[in-house]
Amino acid sequence: MELDEQCKEVIEKTEWVSITTSSEIGPHTVAAWGYRLRKIGIRDGVIVLPAGKYIQTENNLKKDSRIQLLIASGEVHRTEGKKGQGYRISGRGEIQLEGAMADLVKAEFPWARGALVARIEKIEALIS
DSSP: OOOOOHHHHHHHSSSEEEEEEEEEEEEEEEEEHHHHHHHEEEETEEEEEEEOOOOHHHHHHHOOEEEEEEEEEEEEOTSSOOEEEEEEEEEEEEESSHHHHHHHHHHHTTTTHOOOOOEEEEEEEOOO
């Protein structure tokens, strides 16, 4: 999945990332700081974030791997020139406690117990 230039700019300027999964009682949302997304980056259509606690997120993903991430920046200009742009990134996710992705995350974030790995299936501009 290829990111367009505007989405890349939003990623570079976002302060935080909202992460939503599904549970039996409805949506469950957690967040991560934007710099953590930038530190590991997006590789071949895969977003990798450090997973600290994220216990409910992990349990949800074991039952239903659907995941949505929201990113936004008030500094990025929309197509008509106004400031403020956001994106919804949808895909399939999992928490990996071992393996290459977990090792990559733990090298950058020693406090992490593993990696939140989200494979991108769809990217939507929320404000355009």
